Every structure is written in structure tokens, then in C-alpha cells.
Amino acid sequence: MTDTSDISHIRNLLTQVQDPEVPVLTIADLGILRDVALIDGTYEIKITPTFTGCPAMKAIEENIAEVLVENGIQNFKVRMVMSPAWTTDWISELGREKLRKYGIAPPSQSTEEHLKAILTGKNKAVACPFCGAVNTRLTSAFGSTACKALHYCDNCHQPFEEFKCH
């Protein structure tokens, strides 16, 4: 009755679920959709939180439920899994390209490189999403949401946001 084709159908449906704060990204682009499995007749959708205090997680859970119900799927539960911990390294290439087009610089370093750099204050300059220049500077490590930092481009003279390495 139910098999792997249903699971891939559900996966496909869930690729439509967007991040409420960065709507160009889907949960698949972000890498927070961890698994879809059928357990005792119930589809278990595993997602993992991004930033610990991110209020979007609740909205994402609700949006997942909405998409599934709209498509006639009732027997599911959404489960939050902590391990392994999410990192911005999991954002897909497609996701990074979408961010750039949207005017947000994607995470510029791997989490590991970043962790070393931030403690020494030697972070690499982030490439401007508008003109690509690297003569940019950090104006604030904290921005409008938990996942963004603020930068300024000295080439095209525009402020821009960066999706923080995490």
C-alpha cells in the first residue's frame, strides 16, 4: 500500500516548504529536512533546528503540516532531531545561488574555519552579493534575524546582509 515512491512523493512536496524569514530558501536548500520514513503506518518527518533561538522553526513545522494536509496526507508527525547539529555547511549550492540573487551573501566560510576566525577577529571579507567585490566590511555581527550579519560594500556603496556561518 505504501512504499518508497510515497516517501519520495512526500519529499517532493516538502521541497516547497519555505523558510519564513528567507523565503527564497526551501527547507531542502537549508538542509534542515533530515529524513522521511514510514514507521508503523505513520510518516515521520525529521527536521533539525538551525539557530537555537530561531522563531522560524515553529512556523516551518506548521507549514510542513499544512502542505501535507493539503495533499491529502494525514498520517504523519513532525519530529525535531538535534543530532547531528545543523551547520550552514549543509546549505546546498543551489541555496547559496538563490541567496546571492536575493541580495544576501551566503556563508563565506566553513563552520570550522569561521569558528577559528571569529575568536581571533580575523574573519575573511565577505563578497558583496550585488557587485561581487571583496572590499567590504562588517558593520555589525548581529542583524535583523538570528541568522544574519550586516556588511557594507566599499565598491558599490551598498549595505548588505550575510547569512552567518553557523
Add this chain to the structure above:
Amino acid sequence: MNTNLEKNNALFEYLLRLGDTSLILGHRIAEWCGHAPILEEDIALTNISLDHIGQARLLLDYAGKIEGKGRNEDTLAYHRDARQFRNLLMAEQPNGDFGDTMVRQFLVSVYNFPLYSALSKSADAELAAIAAKSVKEVAYHVRHSSDWLIRLGDGTTESHEKVQQSINDLLIYVDDFFNGDEVDALLVGQNIAPDLNAIRALWNETVQLTMVKAGLVIPQVNSAMRTGSRKGNHTEYLGYILAEMQFLPRAYPDAEWL
């Protein structure tokens, strides 16, 4: 006593200590919302507060699961009294002036960083995952508070004097960080928690480096060090925080977010 039960009780206590420190410090920093010296700083402080409260939610939620008595993050945050809280005494100290807040943040963040780095390798997989996530946020807190310490310490005569005074005042709450007990010992033995002596050595190193850059000193502490958070012995300030934080869920027990 059954060793597994002993381990669970210790882990529950340990999670409360971490979770309560994040919750109370997060609540304290949130008091700056709308009052910070500049807009960027208002945003930075509220972001840092959000990180702490997010960490508290994960840690307290997990504590509730380990305890197994049906308590969740909200029950633990809103329905315990001061003596049942296990946050570090430092976390509950008043915001004071901006320098006091930054010194408090710095001293806690440079403790949290090596602690959470070590915990991300904990034998307890769930705690390790929470720590691995949190340590990346803590790194930003270390950076931000160190930058301010250097700026204030190496700034004007007035800013230097004031921030040095903040250090002198808050230092009596530092021994409380490292005052491990049987809970720490049991979890260290099971590779769940790190040895606090190693954390203290790393803490000292980072503090010294930053103090040199800021032109500040760590003075000899002449008055008695205040400890006791691990047993729920708090300073007078915690009760006031809880009165404000817990009022709504206690007055309206069935209130829900809509």
C-alpha cells in the same frame, strides 16, 4: 542506588545548571531591549539574549525528558522557585551600566566557550549536539564582549576607570563557575562533562590575553568569593527576576500563545 538512576539524576542537575544560566542571563540581557546606547547595540544585545534563551529551551526541554516526570521547558522555567534554580550567580547580577553588562557577558562567554567546546564531544549524544550548536553562538558572544572590553579599557580615562571597576565588582562571582561538586565529578567520570580545572585554565588564558589588550587588570580579590549556585543558594537578585519572568504563567496558568 542504581548507577543508571544516579547518572540520570546528575545529568538532570547538570542540564538545569547550564539551562538556568542561559535562561537567567538571557532574561537579564533582554532588559536592555530599547535601552542600549546605540541601535546596533540594541540589536546585538537582543540577539545575544535570543541565543541564550534558545539554548535554555533546548537544555531545559532535555532536562525534562531526562527527569521523566512530564515537566517541559516551560514548567521548568516558570514553575520553580529561586532555591530550585541552578544558574551561576554571575548570570543574575544586575545589568548596571553598559560596561557592567559587557564584563558580565565577557566573563561568562569565555567560560561557556571552552565548556561548550568540550561538551560538544560529550559521551551523551543529545547534550553533545546541543553544545555543538550553542558553541557557534557563544563564539559571537566572546567576540562581541571582548571587542567592547578592549574598546572601553583602551578608551577614555573615564571608560577605562569604569570598566576596571566593573571587573573589580564582578570578580567575586567567578569562583562559583568552577566550584564543582559530586554531580560534576560523576559526569566527568562518565565522559559526559569536562573537568572544570581544564576549563579554568582555558578561561584564565583568554581573560589574561584580553586584559592585556584592553590595558585592564585582574585584581586580587580581597572580599570573600561568593559561591553556592550548584545548591540553589542565590544572591538577592534572582527572586526579583523570577517575580517578573514568572508572573504571567503563574497568574494565568492556562495562558497560551495564539
